[in-house]
Amino acid sequence: xxxxxxxxxxxxxxxxxxxxxxxxxxxxxxxxxxxxxxxxxxxxxxxxxxxxxxxxxxxxxxxxxxxx
Ligand SMILES: [Zn+2]
Numbered sequence: 001x002x003x004x005x006x007x008x009x010x011x012x013x014x015x016x017x018x019x020x021x022x023x024x025x026x027x028x029x030x031x032x033x034x035x036x037x038x039x040x041x042x043x044x045x046x047x048x049x050x051x052x053x054x055x056x057x058x059x060x061x062x063x064x065x066x067x068x
Pocket of ligand 1: 016
């Protein structure tokens with residue numbers, strides 16, 4: 001399981017997809033995302049567990065991450 005610089009494998013980020021359960025559990029439009037070492041364009045990112053959309057990870061998330 002790939003981890004970001006803070007050792008996280010998941011993160012809650014706003015997404016445009018619709019999911020009633022996660023709206024209730026995580027907040028409106030907040031979805032659980034899995035860290036992806038190679039997301040969009042091969043750049044590290046966070047992949048939505050609902051719609052698989054990938055957000056580019058922030059520099060702080062990427063730093064020193066992804067070696068293992
Ligand atoms: Zn989504």
